[in-house]
Structure formats: structure tokens, C-alpha cells
Amino acid sequence: MNDVKCECGHVNPHGTVLCEACGKELMIETITDQLIDMRYEGSARRSQTYNKTIIDKIWNFFSSVKVGVWLIIITLVASSLGTILPQEMYIDLPADVYYEQEYGWFGKLYYQLGFNNLYGSWWYLILIAMIGISLVICSLDRVVPLYKALKAQRVTRHESFLKRQRVFGVNDVVSESDLTVIKKNLKERHYHIREENGDVLAEKGRFSRWGPYVNHVGLIIFLFGGMLRFIPGMYVNEDLWVREGETAVVPETDGQFYLHNNKFILEHYDKNKDKTFEKAINQAGEVVKNYQSNVVLYKRVGQNLPGEKPNLKKIKDYKVRVNLPLQYEGYSVFQASFRNELNKMSFSLTNKQTSISNGELTIDLRDPQMKYDLGKGYSVEILNYFPDFEFAKNGEPTTKSRIPNNPAFVFRMVTPDKPKGETSFVAIKQTIEPFGDNRYKMTFKGIETTNVSGFIVRKDSTLWAIILGGIIFMIGVIQGAYWNHRRIWIQNKNGQVWIAAHTNKNWYGLKREIEGVLADTKLTVPIDQAQIEENEKGGV
Secondary structure, three states: OOOEEOOOOOEEOOOOOEOOOOOOEOOHHHOOOOOOOOOOOOOOOHHHOOOOOHHHHHHHHHOOHHHHHHHHHHHHHHHHHOOOOOOHHHOOOOHHHHHHHHHHHHHHHHHHOOHHHHHHOHHHHHHHHHHHHHHHHHHHHHHHHHHHHHHHOOOOOOHHHHHOOOEEEEEOOOOHHHHHHHHHHHHHOOOEEEEEOOEEEEEEOHHHHHHHHHHHHHHHHHHHHHHHOOOOOOEEEEEEEEEOOOEEEOOOOOOOEEEEEEEEEEEEOOOOOOHHHHHHHHHHOOOEEEEEEEEEEEEEOOOOOOOOOOOEEEEEEEEEEOOEOEEEOOEEEEEEEEEEEEEEEEEEEEEOOOOOEEEEEEEEOOOOOOEEEEEOOEEEEEEEEEOEEEEOOOOOEEEOOOOOOEOEEEEEEEEOOEEEEEEEEEEOOEEEOOOOOOOEEEEEEEEEEEEEEEEEEEEEOOHHHHHHHHHHHHHHHHHHHOOOOEEEEEEEEOOEEEEEEEEOOOHHHHHHHHHHHOOOOOOOOOEEHHHHHHHHHOOO
């Protein structure tokens, strides 16, 4: 498509409504007596000009503000779906078991639809990417032609352009002294003045026109930072539970860092010593003074084969407390919680009739052995282990998690007089025998507990993008909200002086400013043609 040359000599892109230089209407069908739509200075937008190729159609689709709004609404609705049930990252059981077990058919459907990992799903990331593409194309489709039009504008404008401005007025006689006063008043109000052949263009606040597009840039950077979080290693926010005396690999470090928990310390305020908290202690019973884990951070040296014990190098000792995390190479380990966890359980193989014990065994609940030899022909075999025991809806025993909160066992007891063995089902402080009348039973003897420190491991390499995007967005908000683009044209036409003005918002402020500029002159204040049209329509 060919460019359009105006009578003033300026060459405009195809589809331009108003000449970028002089403001003359270039399209006959747009010539009316109505006020000019100055939103984009009448410049040609690509989305309104080309619609032939597949690229044009894609561009036009994403340049629509309605499409952008609908993409945001769809994303918000999709995001809300992920809050109905817990996401997979927050559950202990396998997802295909957990959702159906806890929430029935709805949970199963929720899992089958992929909502269990919604925020990391491919279609959710596509929605976020589409919003970003929409912001980019919407901005380019508008800001480029607007910038070109404002840059190409001349001081002297076409008569039709001036007449169809909202604020417009004509003065028959104007003295040179009045023009001098006007220019002086404009400069005092921080207008930038350009003159050409006796005509004047006073302009200020043009930078405010870029406010919405600065907003878009900030949002794009913000979305980019959000999408970076889905790249492995860029964002880490994982729970880590470490028992006293144990060493655990720090998650999301590719096995590079290990954390050893020497001791967990829980301190309470003493009302006899800490008088400040005496009232709170009397009301609550106990008030925690300090949560602390004494830990050692290790770093793996070299590579190790699967199953091989890693060679660890000590990095530092640290006392992790609330709000005093261990920090190293971008990772932060926070003290978040603690629990007192079952560690070992002791049982006795007992004759039910005589109550005589034929041997005892202690089971490590984290790493139970499959068989325990008690000597003299007595042995116990673990047939099944349920760390967090409960009965399912169908009556079958199951476990809610892998954590030994409520351990239960199915034992096979082998004795000299029962070489084929007897079966016993034992839980904490109870023996359940659904397998018939046994001669022997496993009697619960006691438990051992251990402290477990709960940490949160965090690393955020995306924060810079999110903060930068937020700052740029706020700059755009301030830029567009607290300033406005104002232009005043003073032109010599047919022996008269025409005054026209335009602003992108706050017309009342512009009219008051024009009144102040013309206050010390004999020129009449131009009228608000939009107000006159409203009065005529209302019959005033």
C-alpha cells in the first residue's frame, strides 16, 4: 500500500487520518463538523490498516484491548481454580492417591484435569505468555505511530485542524504587545514555545503521553520475572525437615549442599525472671522465647556415584533462628517450624496365656528391618508397615503419609510351637487381631521421640525483575496520573488570530490555564465547543 502525501508536502503512512505535520484530513470519509479524535493524533495504526496475511491477523488479534482484558480475566479465573484444593507441592502422598482419597470423585476429577499442578502447567504458562505478547503488541501498535506523529507535528496547522479542536476561539485584532505578554505567561507556566512564520505552538507535558506504555513495559518485565520462576534453579521455596543428628541434602541444589542438624532448642519465658511477660504467661501458660537449630552446612566435593556416600566439606556452623536465616551463595535457610516425632517403638513377643515375654525388639520407624531374630526359635517378621495409620473408607488399613505420626504394623510371629507363624496387627498402645485366635501377641512396650527442625529453603534469582518491573510500573502510573500533555496553538489566519488548545485529560485545568495566559491581554478566551454541543443536545 502506498503512502499518502499531504498538500503541505509531508508523506504520511497509508491509513493516516490526519496529516502528521499539519493536521489536515487525508481521508474524505472522515471529514465532518465533529471534533477531532486526538487519541493517537489521527495516525495510522498497523492493526487498523493491514489485515491480509496471517501475521496481520495475529497482530490485529493481540493488539485488541478487549482481547487483553479477556486474557487477564481467563487467567484470574484459572488462578482461582488452583486454590480450591491444595497443590501437589504441599501434599505428602502421591497425587493420584491423595486427591481421590481425601476428596472423592471431585478430587479425582481435579487431578485428572491437571489442576493439582496448575501454576506450573503448560497451558497456564501459555496464558501468561499471551498476556505478555498482548501487552507488547498493544504498546507497539499505538506508541510508534503516536511518537512519529508528535515528532512530525509543525507549528503551523491546517485550518480544519484548528476549528475542530475542543477549545477554539477567534480574535480579530491583536497587538504585538499582547503576543509578547502571552509568550511571557506561557514560559512562566513552563511551556516549550516554537514559532514559525508568526505562528506559535506552546507545548508541555508530552512525556505524560508515554505513561500507559511505561506501565506496559513494567508489566512485561514483571511477567517475565514471574515466568523465570518456572525455570529450575531460578526460584526455590522448599520445605526441609531434618531430625536431630541427621544430615539431609538441601533441596533444589542438585545435591551440592547438605545440612546437618546438631540440636533443636526450644526456650520459653520464665515468669519469675521475665516479669514483662508475666501476664501473657499466666494467660497462655507458656510463651516461646526462642526457636533455634544448631546446624552445620556442608558442600559436596567432587561427584559421587549413585548410592555412594558423598564426600562433604564443612562450610560453616550456624545457629538458625526465626528471622535469622543461614545464608550462602544465594540460598537462605529459615527456621520455620519444629515437631516432636516418633523415632523408635519397642514391642515384646508375649504368650497370651502366661503373659511371659519371649523377647523384645526395637523398631527404627524411619528404617525398619524386615525380620528380627529374638533367639531360641523366636522371630518376628514385618509383613506391612503403615507410618500414618488409618482405615480407608472401604475398611482397608492405609497410611495418610510417610511420616510416622501413628505407626501400625502387621507382624508374623514365629515360635517353636507355631513354626508356620501367627499374624498380629499392632498400633500404638493397641493390639488388633482380625486374623483369628492367636497364642502369641506383640505387646506395645514404649516409644522414643526425637526433635525435628522444620526449615524453609529459599532462593530467588527473579526478584530483580519483579522489583524492576514494579518500579517501572509505578513510574508509569505517576507519569500518566499527575501530568498531562497540553498544547496551545496561536495562528494567524485570514487577518485574524486563532487560538486552539488540546489536552489528553483535565480540560478544566487547561481552560483555567488559558484564562491565566490571556489575563493581561485584550484577547478573548476561546470557548469549549464540546460544552456547547452538549448544551444544544440538551436543549439549553
